[in-house]
Amino acid sequence: MKIILLVVSLSGILAAALVFALAGWDSSSMSIHGWIALGLGTFLSLALGGGRMALTFYSARKGFDDRIEVDVPDED
DSSP states (O other), rough: OOHHHHHHHHHHHHHHHHHHHHSSSSGGGHHHHHHHHHHHHHHHHHHHHHHHHHHHHHHHHHHTTSSOOOOOOOOO
């Protein structure tokens, strides 16, 4: 019951945010150059984030993130 209540309340918040965002949206104020910049910025941000996540998973699977044991010489 708690999960259903949570999903319903979060869906309501999302719907309200979408209604307010679309009500205030004025797409006629942006030129074609603005749309191109928005598209390129979105694509490049997603590509950068995806690439960094891929490198993180690659590093973890190859063992680059494992703990390194350092031998300290004895002071006899």
